[in-house]
Amino acid sequence: MARQSGILPLKGTIGNITFYKTKAGHLAREKGGIDANRIATDPAFVRTRENGAEFGRAGKAGKLLRTAFRAMLLNIGDSYMTSRLTREMVKVIQADATNVRGKRNAIDGEAELLKGFEFNINGRLGGTLYAPFTTAIDRAAGALKVDIPAFLPINMLASPAGATHFKIQAAGAEIDFEAETFVNGNTASAELAIDATATAVMNLAVNVTANSTKPLFLALGVEFYQQVNGALYSLKNGAYNALALVNISGMPATPGGV
Structure with missing residues (x-):
């Protein structure tokens, strides 16, 4: 190069x-490079074909996850997010202990490995929101929750220069990687001033299918705004907005299984 x-x-x-x-x-x-036909047929490249098949599945699974959270990601500015997510999804697929190499997939992998994934490397949730929070996934009820005690925004937010307001967002998704479908939902606090006024207690809840047998994902984010003449505008096209996967419930155990 x-x-x-x-x-x-x-x-x-x-x-x-x-x-x-x-x-x-x-x-x-x-x-x-090597001729594509040789890679597709030569026994010497069987491992290459297996890796390629699994990488392709990782890309499709990552795209489905991004689509499920699209409403939140529209205000996130990270051009490398897709490649970073694909890389982590490869690890999920490689953790599949059910299928042989080359046939491993996301549905049988370890979705929990994605917990903590930051959708915006330039605005990490862990470096933006310092207020404590707890999460819970109730698979039977299909409820995904984030609870945040009251906090002082000026102390508990690392807000970018120019930001005057923020809101806390939560989103949940039930994803069927095999059928390439999902059920999702999102909720958010009101837009709040970044000042020394304590927020109210926040109880953010999203509902998906009750008793789902698919992986469930819960994301938490912070979006920043700038107030100009009484109107709120997204700050710098979302370059510093944070969003991360804060809880994941993978495939539930099969009744009677080991």
Whole structure:
């Protein structure tokens, strides 16, 4: 990989050199690699095919999870979130102890490994909200809850410069990775001033299917606003809004199983 220089950066392929643009700048690399047909058929590449199949499933599972939380993610600014989530979903799939390599999948994996995942690496929940909170997932009732005692926003929020208001958001999702479907919901506090006035106790609850047999995910986030002439505007297109998976209930045990 080489970095392009000059006032007219190139894009595309010339001869054996491919020119392309990334966040690191305009780069160039030599074309190469192994013929795709050989990878698809040669026994020497069986592990490559297995890894590719599982990586593909990880990508699809990550996309489904992102879609389930799309309403919250619309106000999150992290261009690397998709690749980071796919990487973590690969770990979920690799934890599948039921299926053979190459056939492992998210539904039989360890969804709990995603707990703590930060959707915005530039605005981590752990570095934004310092107020204590508790979470609970009641699978029988289909209820996902976050409880936050009263707190002083000016003390318990690491708010970005320019922020005058915030709101706390919670979202829950029941995801069927096999059927590629989900049931979701979200709730939020009112927009509150970032000052020394204590908030009310917050009890945020989201409902999905009661007695679900699918993985359940609970996310908690903080969204920041700036007040201008009495109106609230999302701060810097959500660059510092936080959202993380704070509780997960994976596949429930099969009755009579081991």
